[in-house]
Amino acid sequence: MLYSAKVMDHFMNPRNAGVMEDADGIGEVGSAKCGDIMKIYLKIDGDIISDVSFETFGCGSAIASSSMATEMIKGQPLSRAMALTNQAVAEALDGLPANKLHCSVLAEQAVKAAIQDYYDKNQIPYDPADFAKPEEIQEGE
Numbered sequence: 001m002l003y004s005a006k007v008m009d010h011f012m013n014p015r016n017a018g019v020m021e022d023a024d025g026i027g028e029v030g031s032a033k034c035g036d037i038m039k040i041y042l043k044i045d046g047d048i049i050s051d052v053s054f055e056t057f058g059c060g061s062a063i064a065s066s067s068m069a070t071e072m073i074k075g076q077p078l079s080r081a082m083a084l085t086n087q088a089v090a091e092a093l094d095g096l097p098a099n100k101l102h103c104s105v106l107a108e109q110a111v112k113a114a115i116q117d118y119y120d121k122n123q124i125p126y127d128p129a130d131f132a133k134p135e136e137i138q139e140g141e
Helices: 005-012 060-073 078-082 086-092 098-121 134-140
Strands: 025-030 037-045 048-057
Touching (some): 025 098, 037 098, 048 078, 060 086, 060 098, 086 098
Antiparallel strands (some): 025 037
16 A cells, blocks of 8 residues: 555644634544544634644554644635645545545544534534534434
8 A cells, every 4th residue: 555755744743633622612522433533623803713733543554644734824814724625635635545535524524523613612503514523414414
């Protein structure tokens, strides 16, 4: 299994790793498929993600996906973070092996879960459909 130089770099030197004690939003997701657990912490100032960190228990692809996702949303408005896709994370890492693409999906879901947590804590209204996981959408159809 070959990993890109970017995947290896973000795995060996993860950005924004660690617990954030005073996070405004925390999103935790996991995959029974591979045992990866990802936690994203957000610090939000107005509508901007002023700081972000993560804790990931999992394979190198999961750690690299978490690291890259945090880099992609740091300093961005919430709307931009909500638009983050697993494809964008995988592309930013110069690709992931097919059997590791679920790691980028976890990163996308963890970011959205953290934003949803922030909205819930602050009674900010939102459309629940914006936070539906792909399998929830398929089941509802």
